[in-house]
Amino acid sequence: MRVNDEHRGQMAAMSMPALIFTVGMIAFPFIYTIWMSFQLYSSTGQITGSGIGNYQRMVGDDEFWNGIWITFYLYFLSLALQLVLGTGLAMLLFRAKRLPGIVRSLFISPFMMPPVVAGMMWLVILDPSLGAANWILTSLGLPASAWLASPVWVVPTLAMIDTWQWTPYVALIVLGGLQSLPPSVYEAAEIDGASRRAVFWRITLPLLLPTLVTAMVLRSVDLLRFFDLIYITTQGGPSNHSMTLNIYGFRTGFEFFRLGYASALMVTLSVIVLGAVIALNRLRAAVEW
Amino acid sequence: MASITMRNLVKKYGAVTVIPDLNLEIADEEFIVLVGPSGCGKSTLLRVLAGLEAIDGGDLMIGETRVNDVPAARRDIAMVFQDYALYPHMTVRQNMTFALEMRGMTAAEIQPKVEEAARLLDILPYLDRRPKALSGGQRQRVAMGRAIVRDPQVFLFDEPLSNLDAKLRGQVRAEIKTLSKKLKTTMVFVTHDQVEAMTMADRIVVMKSGIIQQVGSPEEVYENPRNLFVASFIGAPSMNFLPARIEGDEIVLADDSRLPTALMAEAASGTGEVILGIRPEHFELVAEGQGLAADIDLVEPLGSDTLVHARAAGQEIIARVSPDLRPRAGQRLWLSPVAGKAHLFDPVTEERINSQLRQNA
Numbered sequence: 001m002r003v004n005d006e007h008r009g010q011m012a013a014m015s016m017p018a019l020i021f022t023v024g025m026i027a028f029p030f031i032y033t034i035w036m037s038f039q040l041y042s043s044t045g046q047i048t049g050s051g052i053g054n055y056q057r058m059v060g061d062d063e064f065w066n067g068i069w070i071t072f073y074l075y076f077l078s079l080a081l082q083l084v085l086g087t088g089l090a091m092l093l094f095r096a097k098r099l100p101g102i103v104r105s106l107f108i109s110p111f112m113m114p115p116v117v118a119g120m121m122w123l124v125i126l127d128p129s130l131g132a133a134n135w136i137l138t139s140l141g142l143p144a145s146a147w148l149a150s151p152v153w154v155v156p157t158l159a160m161i162d163t164w165q166w167t168p169y170v171a172l173i174v175l176g177g178l179q180s181l182p183p184s185v186y187e188a189a190e191i192d193g194a195s196r197r198a199v200f201w202r203i204t205l206p207l208l209l210p211t212l213v214t215a216m217v218l219r220s221v222d223l224l225r226f227f228d229l230i231y232i233t234t235q236g237g238p239s240n241h242s243m244t245l246n247i248y249g250f251r252t253g254f255e256f257f258r259l260g261y262a263s264a265l266m267v268t269l270s271v272i273v274l275g276a277v278i279a280l281n282r283l284r285a286a287v288e289w
Numbered sequence: 290m291a292s293i294t295m296r297n298l299v300k301k302y303g304a305v306t307v308i309p310d311l312n313l314e315i316a317d318e319e320f321i322v323l324v325g326p327s328g329c330g331k332s333t334l335l336r337v338l339a340g341l342e343a344i345d346g347g348d349l350m351i352g353e354t355r356v357n358d359v360p361a362a363r364r365d366i367a368m369v370f371q372d373y374a375l376y377p378h379m380t381v382r383q384n385m386t387f388a389l390e391m392r393g394m395t396a397a398e399i400q401p402k403v404e405e406a407a408r409l410l411d412i413l414p415y416l417d418r419r420p421k422a423l424s425g426g427q428r429q430r431v432a433m434g435r436a437i438v439r440d441p442q443v444f445l446f447d448e449p450l451s452n453l454d455a456k457l458r459g460q461v462r463a464e465i466k467t468l469s470k471k472l473k474t475t476m477v478f479v480t481h482d483q484v485e486a487m488t489m490a491d492r493i494v495v496m497k498s499g500i501i502q503q504v505g506s507p508e509e510v511y512e513n514p515r516n517l518f519v520a521s522f523i524g525a526p527s528m529n530f531l532p533a534r535i536e537g538d539e540i541v542l543a544d545d546s547r548l549p550t551a552l553m554a555e556a557a558s559g560t561g562e563v564i565l566g567i568r569p570e571h572f573e574l575v576a577e578g579q580g581l582a583a584d585i586d587l588v589e590p591l592g593s594d595t596l597v598h599a600r601a602a603g604q605e606i607i608a609r610v611s612p613d614l615r616p617r618a619g620q621r622l623w624l625s626p627v628a629g630k631a632h633l634f635d636p637v638t639e640e641r642i643n644s645q646l647r648q649n650a
Binding site for chain 2: 182
């Protein structure tokens with residue numbers, strides 16, 4: 001379509017507010033953070049240039065490496081749980097075909113819940129002495145767990161809470177993928193004599209891969225920046241055992257007011273997220289059919 | 290290699306009966322085409338044969354075995370789908386080997402079969418491509434290749450040419466026919482295109498509303514359609530139908546023009562209402578004042594011959610004439626049916642009158 005110059009001017013004017021908003025709200029803070037990551041912010045509020053000092057410091061910072069470890073531990077554990085359970089749930093929903101609206105709403109409800117509310121709810125459930133979780137465990141004759149207070153179990157527990165909240169979301173994405181698969185391919189497989197197991201592993205799963213990678217991208221961006229649930233429940237504890245990079249950066253910036261170093265941590269996290277998204281997009285292109 | 294027998298076959302979807310009571314025998318190595326308008330039950334019948342749909346009554350035999358309750362995988366049939374149903378994530382080779390792997394055949398057994406089928410279908414260069422990277426015609430061949438490697442007793446085709454362009458369709462049509470001669474396997478081919486039916490079939494099965502209207506060789510069905518539906522469905526352009534009345538040895542048309550009953554394929558006499566059916570290609574020009582007066586509305590030159598749309602005896606008719614005639618709109622032609630080629634149908638039952646054909650027609 002050809003657009004004349006007058007039209008083009010009008011179009012530019014119309015999109016200007018959105019453009020200004022985008023630059024102001026997204027580009028400015030982002031660029032400012034990058035700039036800040038090369039500065040030292042003293043306790044008196046003075047900002048002085050420090051070159052790559054913050055980044056050099058990071059390399060030798062054990063807490064930074066702990067943050068990276070916790071971030072990826074939580075990321076891979078949660079992602080694996082959500083993909084496996086989400087796919088399973090989607091297959092069940094797909095087989096059930098017509099599902100009452102109320103059931104569908106119930107499935108959606110966990111990820112509709114604000115993370116703060118979910119966090120508070122699970123804090124109560126997982127309370128070591130008063131919570132329902134330990135009551136159930138002990139009623140079954142199993143040993144009680146410290147859950148979020150346990151250095152060993154804190155990350156799996158957080159992964160479990162996140163999985164509870166986000167598996168239905170993954171399931172809905174996968175269900176959409178399942179519904180868009182060509183039915184005649186399944187009939188061809190039926191005639192070809194494929195068992196149910198062969199159909200799943202050789203047909204359904206490969207055909208679902210692009211959908212699964214899409215779900216992975218969406219969950220990765222959230223999981224790598226895992227913040228609110230941890231902030232509500234453990235704030236990084238017990239003793240740094242749930243201190244993701246995001247939590248570490250937040251505390252460095254807003255509890256110790258080392259804004260320059262905190263910015264460098266956040267820039268690093270952004271690069272990790274960006275790298276993950278790029279890698280997953282490559283993966284998606286590779287599994288596209 | 291097997292015959293197929295359907296006895297009192299019934300297929301229902303809930304309260305809707307799609308096939309009320311169907312009887313058909315398909316001989317070993319026969320090429321059968323099921324043809325009919327959409328919704329006539331032909332695809333349903335094919336899916337019933339394939340085992341993709343359950344049977345609600347009657348018997349289905351492949352060879353000597355009753356297969357009503359035999360799952361699709363164990364009926365030893367292969368099916369080519371309308372949209373080809375290739376596995377999009379697999380290469381051509383993997384598409385062709387999948388069924389053989391499912392049977393537990395080894396790579397050493399599979400390899401030569403795939404190569405042979407690929408050579409037969411001229412798809413050797415594409416074996417390592419995915420369906421996405423193939424043209425419609427190539428995908429079609431892969432779908433056939435996937436069927437051929439399985440060496441089935443019966444091939445089923447569900448409108449496999451409908452997604453191809455006209456030129457390719459003609460080509461693939463010929464290829465499938467050639468292939469059927471080579472493979473010597475029973476083939477059941479579903480189409481709504483009567484040209485495909487006519488060109489490919491050993492026998493055509495014309496269906497309407499789940500009921501077989503006529504079974505016969507292409508020539509039989511074309512020359513002696515059993516009823517108005519078959520007459521109108523087979524042949525393009527369609528047969529012309531003119532309401533008429535028999536008076537003694539004459540057929541009187543709406544505009545009072547008269548044709549001798551001796552011209553008809555069927556012996557008819559006495560009096561009564563009939564429908565006169567004449568194919569466009571079965572008109573001949575006669576002297577002025579004889580036969581039917583046809584006032585030309587429209588002329589469609591096709592090159593090899595010319596279609597004339599005209600009004601005759603109060604009806605729109607189409608006649609196929611020689612291009613040398615150079616007819617013009619507005620002109621009047623005098624037409625008569627070719628002796629022995631026009632048919633009479635009962636306007637009430639829609640059956641052809643007196644299916645006993647005139648011996649020397």
